[in-house]
Structure formats: C-alpha cells, structure tokens
Amino acid sequence: MIVAIYIVFFFIILRFTVTLFNFISNPKLPHIANHYTDLVSILIPARNEAENILNLLRSIHEQDYRDYEVIILDDDSDDDTYAICSQFAAEHPKFKVIKGEPLAKGWMGKNYACHQLAKHARGRFLLFLDADEKVYKRLINSAVHRMYLRKLCLLSLFANQEMDTIGERSVVPLMHFLLLNLLPLRLIYLVKKRASVAAASGQFMLFDAELYHRHQWHQLVKNKVVEDVEIMKAVKAYGYSGEALLANGMISCRMYTNYIDGVNGFSKNFMAPFNYSIPMFLMYIVLVVGGPLLIISTGDLPLIGQIIGLIILTRVMISLSAGQNTWLNLLLHPVHMFNLAVIAFLAIQQQLTKATVWKGRKIS
Structure with a gap:
C-alpha cells in the first residue's frame, strides 16, 4: 500500500512538472505582423x-x-x-x-x-x-x-x-x-x-x-x-x-x-502517444484515474490536500494555455476522468478487435 502511494505521488508530481514546464515555456505560435508573399x-x-x-x-x-x-x-x-x-x-x-x-x-x-x-x-x-x-x-x-x-x-x-x-x-x-x-x-x-x-x-x-x-x-x-x-x-x-x-x-x-461523437472520436487515437501499447496505456489510465482515488481512500488529510492542490494547479495551467474555461474544467474534472476511463475501454476494445470505424470506413 505504501509503495503504491509513493508511485502515485511521484506520478502526479511528474505530470505537474511537465505541465509547469509547458506553462512557463509558453509553447504558442507568436503573432507576427510581417507580411510574406510566398504562395x-x-x-x-x-x-x-x-x-x-x-x-x-x-x-x-x-x-x-x-x-x-x-x-x-x-x-x-x-x-x-x-x-x-x-x-x-x-x-x-x-x-x-x-x-x-x-x-x-x-x-x-x-x-x-x-x-x-x-x-x-x-x-x-x-x-x-x-x-x-x-x-x-x-x-x-x-x-x-x-x-x-x-x-x-x-x-x-x-x-x-x-x-x-x-x-x-x-x-x-x-x-x-x-x-x-x-x-x-x-x-x-x-x-x-x-x-x-x-x-x-x-x-x-x-x-x-x-x-x-x-x-x-x-x-x-x-x-x-x-x-x-x-x-x-x-x-x-x-x-x-x-x-x-x-x-x-x-x-x-x-x-x-x-x-x-467525442467519445468515439477520441477512442480511435488516444493510444497513439503510448505507441499503441495496451500495458503502457493501461498503466497511465490506472495512475491518472485511480491514483487520486487511492490517495483519498487513505484518509490522510495533509496528503489528500497536496494531491488535490497539484491537480487543481495542473488543470488551471492547462486551461489557461489552451484558452479554455478554467472554472468549468475544474468543476468537470471528475467527469473528465470518468470519460477518460470510458474512452480507454473503447480504445483498448477497438485495438484488440481491429474494429475501429470512422466516417463510414473501417480504419483498423
């Protein structure tokens, strides 16, 4: 149990660090007033x-x-x-x-x-x-x-x-x-x-x-x-x-x-960042969806507070970077996590059955 908690805590810290790097480095295309004439x-x-x-x-x-x-x-x-x-x-x-x-x-x-x-x-x-x-x-x-x-x-x-x-x-x-x-x-x-x-x-x-x-x-x-x-x-x-x-x-x-349409659309490509590896994808989903629930189940209020704080800060930075409604994303975070689990289930099912269909065509 202790080992699992340490793994979850490390995983959340790692994800927070990546998000923080993206937020600080601000990877956006700058607005340029120069006029080019290339076709x-x-x-x-x-x-x-x-x-x-x-x-x-x-x-x-x-x-x-x-x-x-x-x-x-x-x-x-x-x-x-x-x-x-x-x-x-x-x-x-x-x-x-x-x-x-x-x-x-x-x-x-x-x-x-x-x-x-x-x-x-x-x-x-x-x-x-x-x-x-x-x-x-x-x-x-x-x-x-x-x-x-x-x-x-x-x-x-x-x-x-x-x-x-x-x-x-x-x-x-x-x-x-x-x-x-x-x-x-x-x-x-x-x-x-x-x-x-x-x-x-x-x-x-x-x-x-x-x-x-x-x-x-x-x-x-x-x-x-x-x-x-x-x-x-x-x-x-x-x-x-x-x-x-x-x-x-x-x-x-x-x-x-x-x-x-959103669930079906995302399910066809959410495994791509994991190189279509089902074990890697499952590990990520278990940690990101189930990890915080494991921490909450311990009843350790200081630890729970730290985890919730990191999740809130992560969602705030991502929402601001993406130009999305921060408060709504925070409110819907549990719903997002549930839908992530649904999408994961469909993605794995389609990967195993090779039955992905998009716009009337079978694509896998």
Whole structure:
C-alpha cells in the first residue's frame, strides 16, 4: 500500500512538472505582423462536411494573407459537400474543388486524400487543414515566419477548441489535458533526430513543399490511423526540424458536436502517444484515474490536500494555455476522468478487435 502511494505521488508530481514546464515555456505560435508573399497551397480533405466546411472557406477568404490557393478534395461524400464547395469556388477564383479518386488499397482515407491534394498544389508551402475549422488574421504570416525562422520541414498547430454543449465540454478538454501533461512541447523542436519526442495535430500541418514532394510524407504513413504524429516522427527520423505549438487563438476547431461523437472520436487515437501499447496505456489510465482515488481512500488529510492542490494547479495551467474555461474544467474534472476511463475501454476494445470505424470506413 505504501509503495503504491509513493508511485502515485511521484506520478502526479511528474505530470505537474511537465505541465509547469509547458506553462512557463509558453509553447504558442507568436503573432507576427510581417507580411510574406510566398504562395501557400491550402489543402482541405473533406468527407461529408456539408455542415462545417463553409465556415472554413469563408474564414480563409476573410483572413489577411493574400498569396494563396485553396484546393478542396471531396472524398466520396454522400451529402452536399461537393455542391457547397463548388458554388463557393465559382464565386471565389482562388478556390477550387476536385473529386477524389476511389480509396486505394492499403491507404487510410484521409491520408490518401491529402496525398492526392499535394499533387495539385503549386505552393512554396503546403498547408493541410481539417474542414471543421476556422482561421483568423495573422495565422498564415505567423506560420510562414516560423518556418523561415526555425528552418522547419513541418510546423503543426493544436487549434483552440470550440465547445457549445455540455457533452463536448465533458470530453474535448481531455485533448489538451493529455497533451500538456505528457510531453514538453518545446522538446519536439529542441531534441533533434529523436523520433520518439514527437507530437502533431492534423488540424494544421504546414510543410516545406520541396521536402514534402521529395519524401511524400502522407504516402510514407499511408496506413497509419494517427498520421499526424507518424509524419512528425518521420520528419525527425530523416534529420529535418519539426515543431508543434499551440495555435494561440489564430485557428479554432469544433471537433465534435455531442458527447457520443467525442467519445468515439477520441477512442480511435488516444493510444497513439503510448505507441499503441495496451500495458503502457493501461498503466497511465490506472495512475491518472485511480491514483487520486487511492490517495483519498487513505484518509490522510495533509496528503489528500497536496494531491488535490497539484491537480487543481495542473488543470488551471492547462486551461489557461489552451484558452479554455478554467472554472468549468475544474468543476468537470471528475467527469473528465470518468470519460477518460470510458474512452480507454473503447480504445483498448477497438485495438484488440481491429474494429475501429470512422466516417463510414473501417480504419483498423
């Protein structure tokens, strides 16, 4: 019992330390007023995104970067995605929409869509965005500046998350919760040629086009479910520089619109940071969810107070870094932990049965 308590206490201290490092180092993309004129190809894979994509297209049109092209690939949608994009493109000459080819054997759907999009791109930089996002002024100038400043092959941003329902708010904050207390983001750039120190978000992937076309990054990870992290690993393994930062309010995303979609969506990729190792994933879940309960069961009030204080400080720092409601995240922390356990159960079940389905396609 004593040994278990020491392990839990050490684990919570370690997670707090990582969170503190991320909070102090402030891994956000700085707002830059410099104006660049490189052609940026904005590439958007879209499958059944009729409800979302118009918000993204309008936000791109309204942002302040002028030297860009937008290519949308309709990936066999069975809703009005193609018609909506076609109508918008007809009224805005920098936008065009293409029909995707049938999914090739051995490929994941999004990876194949991105691979096709890159073939049509003319830009000095290739920017892959998801269809459920909105972009804001200074985003592209700030990102291009960062590419030049750090001589990056890949810059990835973790978008600010929009949450309108209590179901979303009880699940979506887990993304930044795991991200900011598992990995010091600054190390992704600082630790060179170490593929193990990697994270990325497919919501924003900005590539040096020359290196992308040379290595065909999406083809390299064509059968990977969590392609963003795998690409960052590949970039670093080849000796190039990659960086992952928080979007700092310059891009937002509403990932899911309800509780069920959130749980199902996260369950397909939450094991990626653990290299899909079920024992490692289980150990983390047991410690993060069950550890504090073990401490509370001891009845040791000073120890319980220390643990609760560390958890509160951790949630405050993560919420502030992610631009989320701090008080609501604190209030919902027990709910978040319960949902983390639910997601873990589904993730392990899908890993064992190879039965993950997303947007109508089996992906594992």
